[in-house]
Amino acid sequence: MAVGDAARPVLHPVAGVRLGTVSAGIRRPGERDLVLIECTGSVRIAGVFTRNQFRAAPVRAAEAHLASDQPRYLLINTGNANAGTGAAGEAAVQSNCQALADTIGCRPTEVLPYSTGVIGEPLPAATINAALPAVQAALDENGWALAADGIRTTDTRPKGRSQQIALSGGTVTLTGIAKGSGMIRPDMATMLAFIATDADIEAGLLRQLLREATAVSFNRITVDGDTSTNDACTLIATGQSDVAVDSDSADRARFTEALQDLCQALAREIVADGEGATRLVSVEVIGAKRVAEAERVAFTVAESPLVKTAVFAGDPNWGRILAAVGRAGVDDLQVDGVAIAIDGLPIADQGGVSPRYDEALTCARMRADAFTITIDLGRGEQSATVWTCDLSYEYIRINAEYRS
Amino acid sequence: MAVGDAARPVLHPVAGVRLGTVSAGIRRPGERDLVLIECTGSVRIAGVFTRNQFRAAPVRAAEAHLASDQPRYLLINTGNANAGTGAAGEAAVQSNCQALADTIGCRPTEVLPYSTGVIGEPLPAATINAALPAVQAALDENGWALAADGIRTTDTRPKGRSQQIALSGGTVTLTGIAKGSGMIRPDMATMLAFIATDADIEAGLLRQLLREATAVSFNRITVDGDTSTNDACTLIATGQSDVAVDSDSADRARFTEALQDLCQALAREIVADGEGATRLVSVEVIGAKRVAEAERVAFTVAESPLVKTAVFAGDPNWGRILAAVGRAGVDDLQVDGVAIAIDGLPIADQGGVSPRYDEALTCARMRADAFTITIDLGRGEQSATVWTCDLSYEYIRINAEYRS
Structure with a gap:
């Protein structure tokens, strides 16, 4: 059940971002459940994460990696939240990051892990690791729609939005996907959302733009008042357009408005697809x-x-x-x-x-x-x-x- | 639907308290919907009321009468909350208090009005006034069980508790009834509860005992998180037993424990009869x-x-x-x-x-x-x-x- 028809807008590719989606066998057989996002170029990534104190192992790892390294790979599984899993959960997430690092040739701390799904079940780390070569092989600049499908749990439909913004230095692209349907009362970010732009944005400004946008979008929705243990919203700027967004410019205002519009549209999509929603x-x-x-x-x-x-x-x-x-x-x-x-x-x-x-x-x-x-x-x-x-x-x- | 079987304990009469219950025609025909409680002797009454800022007209009037006079009559209607009714709602409640004063021969401020039921519909004051002689004629020391039935709205069963407490000066009785099933998340008192004792308790102590008891009973229950506009809990002490409860005595501790037990039992009854409750x-x-x-x-x-x-x-x-x-x-x-x-x-x-x-x-x-x-x-x-x-x-x- 969901309100209205599913929006299936065109999701423009973002230069410097490729996405791969496969069925690793974590959820029901044949369902897409593993997504890899690869970022190239002078990429900067900002993230906001749940304030729930029982934060899942991947949330803690993603925060630590963002603080200590310059991550360029996002690995997202659905079907299992790896939350409430104690030390075994931490070991599982490290196993995934290490295995991806080995597959691709990078540091484990260059990987940001995300999990969503049932709380308290052991994460099948080996099942995920076995699918890493396939998900790497699937990387594609046009992979946004499949990835939007691959991060769903109880969502009845994929959620994505995209737009192109004319700035003084040229046109930049902003594309985002999100998932979420229940346990929705974000306190910071919510659910999972991945947004990317090819604009060139300095790291501090990127974090600020993300905080401002989530404050008026994902942090203003509720399905059931329950804040998730795994909420995360990630904003990627690849800089591949060579169009810069700086503080205190008209471009910043234009980009801010576009980012907030996109986040609000995704946030409303989550509520419209809220568990059991009819209005x-x-x-x-x-x-x-x-x-x-x-x-x-x-x-x-x-x-x-x-x-x-x-x-x-x-x-x-x-x-x-x-x-x-x-x-x-x-x-x-x-x-x-x-x-x-x-x-x-x-x-x-x-x-x-x-x-x-x-x-x-x-x-x-x-x-x-x-x-x-x-x-x-x-x-x-x-x-x-x-x-x-x-x-x-x-x-x-x-x-x-x-x-x- | 409700959890378990309805408790139908013996409700001991309280010396100095009589209750009348009739069908005035506010709810569906033939359903009991109007209760009058009369208190005689050196009666003292303490009340706690909802903290919802949209407090119903009868709540505001009851508070004012408690502050300015020594009320001895409680008039309770179900089927209409007289909340969200503006100036007309205030006029209706004054009409009821005046009419009861005329019928009985007392001041209007000696009447405490209570209403529960639908919000936002005009209170049928004339219908209530027409039933006042009948409800006065029905006054009976053994009227507790009928009154518990007469204050119900969506409650599937009446709620009452009673006990006798041996104090150093003799035995006192404590009897209470309550109603409530939905819009239950008390912030002060909740729902409606009327508790009476024949103990002799000074007014300040009576208020303190009621505050302490509601804090650990009615203020610790929730059905749906919604605080009502009409919640009220009233404690009556008639003093007719000639057994005093004083501060700092062993009797005070015994009475406090009995009062808190009774309030917790009534509070749990409300949750067990919460809307749709199965557990x-x-x-x-x-x-x-x-x-x-x-x-x-x-x-x-x-x-x-x-x-x-x-x-x-x-x-x-x-x-x-x-x-x-x-x-x-x-x-x-x-x-x-x-x-x-x-x-x-x-x-x-x-x-x-x-x-x-x-x-x-x-x-x-x-x-x-x-x-x-x-x-x-x-x-x-x-x-x-x-x-x-x-x-x-x-x-x-x-x-x-x-x-x-």
Whole structure:
């Protein structure tokens, strides 16, 4: 189940990046489950990782390798998260990095490992190692779509976005893929996302651009409020276009906007493909004193099971929205100043139902695939939008019938 | 749906308290929906109310009357929460208090109003007023069981507890009833609970006893993480036994323990009757540095949809528990020091699955009506227990198919 049709946009190749995808036999036979990304040139890589304290072994290794070396290979397996696996999990990830280094001829610390899938099962390191020659042989500049498929777990469809950006020095390409459907409440990055550009961007700026973009995209989505042990978002800049993005330039603003658009599109794709999702909801909080306050109210509404089941029902049960706003912990909230609308249709104001409320019209809007709940706190100029989905029978089925 | 059989304990009458219950026609025809509690003697009443900022009109009125007068009548309607109703809601509650004052011959501020049910619909004040003579005529010292039935909304069964406590000056009685099934994540009190004793307790101590008891009972339960607009817990002491409870006495300790036991029993009853609940889970966090830290971890686990669906499935998916602990925001948590057990059976330690883990045995425990998840943070001496239930198809049905 997923909201709307799968977007299958063209994924432009990025000069300096090749991707290989194979079926290594980690998941069900024949399913793609191993991806290798190779970066060449004066490549710089920035990464943000989950803040969950039970961070998986590959997350810890990837962070360490980014800090100590200049990685150029990303090895991603699905079907097993290698989380909650203790010392054996660390040994497995080192085995994979060493085996890839031996296959390719590089240092193990030039490899960034990523795993996603079931928590607490031993990672089949030998199975992965046996598939490394095949995944190396599959490396292809046009490998983005296959890789988007190869990193999926419970995702019902692959997620990718791509665009070309005209900068003062020439055109650069920005292409990204992501996976994620459950255990989605990023606190830093989320899920897995791999984004690459051929722009030339200095390492410190690259990290800053990634932090800024995740803050308003992957860090503003929720499916079930559960932050994963394996979330990671990686941004690669190969510099192969010879077009530079510098701080304080108009190009930086243009590139930032494009990167944030792309991250938001991927983030919304994750929510639209959230476990059991039938509707995609933007919860927009305006009139807040601070952005953090707007985010907090938006997340409280976006994660309320009562709001999410009302959305599943297509029922404008505004009392549930109002009750969630009321428990979001906003100091000195003047409840009479709060107004709620759905796709611009007034629902509640002055602490009660709006005199302009039209139930039939509002129900019709809420039965669309996607709509926006706007909450005006009426006390400031700041705002934030969080994307969420509904809570359906299918969510229960996915999470109660299968071990994920 | 509810966990286990309904407890129908004897509810001892409390000297000085009479209760009347009638069908006023607020809910479906013939259903009991209006309760009056009359307190006589040197009665003292303490109340704790929801911290939700969208507090219902009756909550605001009850607080004001408690602060300004010495109330002796509690008027409770179900079927309508009179929340999110603006100025009309305030007028409705004043109309009810005035009408009861006229019927009985008291001041309107001697009446504490309580409402529970749908949010945002106008309260049918005239319907309630018309039933006041009947509910007054129904007042009866043995009216507790009928009143427990009369305050229900989506509760599948009435909830009551009663005990007699031997104190140095004689025996006192403690009897309480509660309602609540959805929108349960108390932040102060929760739901509605009415508890009375014939002990003689000074007003300040009574408030303190109630705060202490709710902190470890109603404030430690969650069904869906949503804090209601109408939560209230009221403790009445009539003094009719002529047995006093004073600060700093052994009697105070005995009474405190009995009150906390009773509140915890009622609180667990609410979770066991949580919307769609099939299992009652105690989430016990030990080895914490502070109680607040233990509570935070326990609530994070208790509210995780992934943990709750695994409980519904009877699946010891400890990776989900571990991931929830990891995102609970405990500073400097040493993940290798965390151990998780289910009914004492070791599940996880050292950051991974326990070598003593027995899946078949653990599954069998998790398929019981009730079990305990114990999480040892291994960093201190503090602890807290939170009670929760599972997340089932029935929860979705209840909240998506009906406007509640």
